[in-house]
Amino acid sequence: MLVSLSIKNYALIDHLHVSFTNGFTVITGETGAGKSILLGGLALVLGKRADLSSLRDEEQKCVIEADFSIAKYDLISFFKENDLDYEENTIIRREILPSGKSRAFINDSPVNLSVLSALGDSLIDVHSQNQTAQLGDNAYQFKVIDGLAANGDLLREYANDWVLLKKESKALEKLIQAKQEGIKEHDYNTFLLQELENAPLKEGILEELEEQYEQLNNVENIMEQLSKGHQLLSDEQIGILHLLVELKQVSSKLAGYGSQFSALNDRVQSVYIEVDDIFEELGRLENKIEASPKVLEEVNTKLQLLYDLQKKHSVLEIAELIRIKEEIAVKVDATENIDATIKEKELVVKAKEKSLNNLCATISKRRKGIIPELKQQLETILGALGMPSAVFKIEINETSNFVYNGKDELVFQFSANKGSAFGELRKVASGGELSRIMLAIKAVLAKYEHLPTLMFDEIDTGVSGEISNKMGSIMQEMSETMQIFSITHLPQVASKGNHHFKVYKEDKDNVTHTKMKQLSAADRVVELAEMLGGKDLSDSAIAHAKQLLN
Missing domain, CATH: 3.40.50.300 (P-loop containing nucleotide triphosphate hydrolases)
Structure with a gap:
C-alpha cells in the first residue's frame, strides 16, 4: 500500500x-x-x-x-x-x-x-490509457489466464528447465557439427597418428640414434684406433704399461725415504691402475665393435623418419612431436567415440523434453480449467457495464514447440454485439469498450491473487x-x-x-x-458540482453532487 x-x-x-x-x-x-x-x-x-x-x-x-x-x-x-x-x-x-x-x-x-x-x-x-492496448497482446492475455490459474510457480520452474534444455540442445548441436567436421578430418588425422606412432618417439632418441649412426658409419676407423691404442699400451718393448711397471719399481724404492716420496709412489700406483683399466676397456671395445651394414641402414632409416616428421610438422624437438601425437590421438579418439557422446547427450535432451512436456501439460490443464470461469465473470461484469451482448471466445491449443511460457497457443477473441463476428480485441473493440474490458479483467484478477x-x-x-x-x-x-x-x-x-x-x-x-x-465533505460537493456543471455553480448541480455522494 x-x-x-x-x-x-x-x-x-x-x-x-x-x-x-x-x-x-x-x-x-x-x-x-x-x-x-x-x-x-x-x-x-x-x-x-x-x-x-x-x-x-x-x-x-x-x-x-x-x-x-x-x-x-x-x-x-x-x-x-x-x-x-x-x-x-x-x-x-x-x-x-x-x-x-x-x-x-x-x-x-x-x-x-x-x-x-x-x-x-x-x-x-x-x-x-496507453496500457489498455496490452489487452490485444498475447503475452498479456497469457499473463491474465496464468494469474487466475495460479501457474506462477510452475512457470518459474518451466523457465528454468527451458533454459537448461536450450543449453543441452545447443551442446548436442555442437557435437553433431563436430562429428560432421571430424569425419572429413578423421582419415587424415588417423594417418598422421599412425605415422607418429610408428616412429621411435621418446626423449633423447635423436641424440642416441645420431651417436649410433656416427659409430656404425666410422666403424673401420674406430677399430683401427682402438687397435693402435691397445698396442701402444701393451708393446713389450716400448708399451706404456711395460714402462709404467719399471716406473712403479723406482717409486716403490723411493717410498721408504720420506712422505714426499711415499706420496709420489701413490700417484704412480694410481696412474698404473688407471692405464691398466684403459688397456682392458680398449680390449673390450675392440672385441665388441664390428661392422654391420644392416644395423647402419636401420639406424639411418629411423633418423630420416624423425628428420622428415620434424620437417613435416615444423618442429625442432622430439618432445614437440610427442605433444603433437598426443593432440592428434585426442582428436581421433573423440571422433571415434563421438557417437557414444552424442547418444548420451540425446538422452539428456530427451529427459529434459519429457520433464518440460509434463510441466506444459499441467500448465495447460490449469489454463483450460480456468477459462470457463474467466469467460463467465468477464461477460457478467461487462453486462453490468453496458455491454450485455459482449462474448469472449478463449481457446487453448497445444503446439509442437516449446516457447517462453509452455507449448500453448492462445486464441483470445471478442464480439461486442449479437451477430457480430469474433475478432482480435484490438481490431473489434472501441476505446471505451477496451477500458471496460481492462477494468473487468483487473476486477477478476483481484479476486484470485x-x-x-x-x-x-x-x-x-x-x-x-x-x-x-x-x-x-x-x-x-x-x-x-x-x-x-x-x-x-x-x-x-x-x-x-x-x-x-x-x-x-x-x-x-x-x-x-x-x-x-x-x-473535505463540503469541498467534495463543490468539486463534483463543478465537474457536473462548470465553475458557475447551480443549485441543480450542487443537488446532483450531493445525490451522487449519498
Whole structure:
C-alpha cells in the first residue's frame, strides 16, 4: 500500500507531501492542472529514467520519496537476493542531481534502476490509457489466464528447465557439427597418428640414434684406433704399461725415504691402475665393435623418419612431436567415440523434453480449467457495464514447440454485439469498450491473487455517465481487498471514492505551482458540482453532487 508520496523540485511542483490510506482514493482536477505531473513523479520513484527537464529549479536537486507498507507482499526473499534491509514500511527515494546524474535508494541503500523497477512492479500497478492496448497482446492475455490459474510457480520452474534444455540442445548441436567436421578430418588425422606412432618417439632418441649412426658409419676407423691404442699400451718393448711397471719399481724404492716420496709412489700406483683399466676397456671395445651394414641402414632409416616428421610438422624437438601425437590421438579418439557422446547427450535432451512436456501439460490443464470461469465473470461484469451482448471466445491449443511460457497457443477473441463476428480485441473493440474490458479483467484478477496497489489513469475515458457510475462501483468493490486509485474526469466515479484529492494550479509571484489537497465533505460537493456543471455553480448541480455522494 502506498502510504505517502513526497515530491520536491519536480516540473511545476516546488514541494508536495501527501499521505494516503487504504480503500478507494479518487484524484480529480482540471485538464492541465498537473495530474500527469503527479504520475510522472510516481513513475520516477518506481524506476523510470529521468533527465534534467524534470527539474523545476535546475540548480537544485529533485527528490521524490514514496513510503510503502509491504507486509502483505511476500517480498522478504527479494530483499535478501538484492542485499537490502527489509522493512515492513519501506521507503523508496529517487534523486535527480543538477549534473543530470540520478540516484536511487531503497531504505537508504543505493540501488540501480533495474532493482528499483523490479520492486516497483511488485508494489504498484499504474494503468494508463496507453496500457489498455496490452489487452490485444498475447503475452498479456497469457499473463491474465496464468494469474487466475495460479501457474506462477510452475512457470518459474518451466523457465528454468527451458533454459537448461536450450543449453543441452545447443551442446548436442555442437557435437553433431563436430562429428560432421571430424569425419572429413578423421582419415587424415588417423594417418598422421599412425605415422607418429610408428616412429621411435621418446626423449633423447635423436641424440642416441645420431651417436649410433656416427659409430656404425666410422666403424673401420674406430677399430683401427682402438687397435693402435691397445698396442701402444701393451708393446713389450716400448708399451706404456711395460714402462709404467719399471716406473712403479723406482717409486716403490723411493717410498721408504720420506712422505714426499711415499706420496709420489701413490700417484704412480694410481696412474698404473688407471692405464691398466684403459688397456682392458680398449680390449673390450675392440672385441665388441664390428661392422654391420644392416644395423647402419636401420639406424639411418629411423633418423630420416624423425628428420622428415620434424620437417613435416615444423618442429625442432622430439618432445614437440610427442605433444603433437598426443593432440592428434585426442582428436581421433573423440571422433571415434563421438557417437557414444552424442547418444548420451540425446538422452539428456530427451529427459529434459519429457520433464518440460509434463510441466506444459499441467500448465495447460490449469489454463483450460480456468477459462470457463474467466469467460463467465468477464461477460457478467461487462453486462453490468453496458455491454450485455459482449462474448469472449478463449481457446487453448497445444503446439509442437516449446516457447517462453509452455507449448500453448492462445486464441483470445471478442464480439461486442449479437451477430457480430469474433475478432482480435484490438481490431473489434472501441476505446471505451477496451477500458471496460481492462477494468473487468483487473476486477477478476483481484479476486484470485493479491495484486499490488492499482492506479487507474482515466480508465473511464469514453464511457457514459451511467456506465461510469457502475465502473466506480466496481473500483469501490475492488478497494475492499486492495488499495485503489483512480484519476478521473467523471463525477460519477469521483463520488465513489473513500478519499478525494484535487490537483490544481496556483499562481504565486507570477510563477505557476501544481498543488494537491485532500477534500473535505463540503469541498467534495463543490468539486463534483463543478465537474457536473462548470465553475458557475447551480443549485441543480450542487443537488446532483450531493445525490451522487449519498
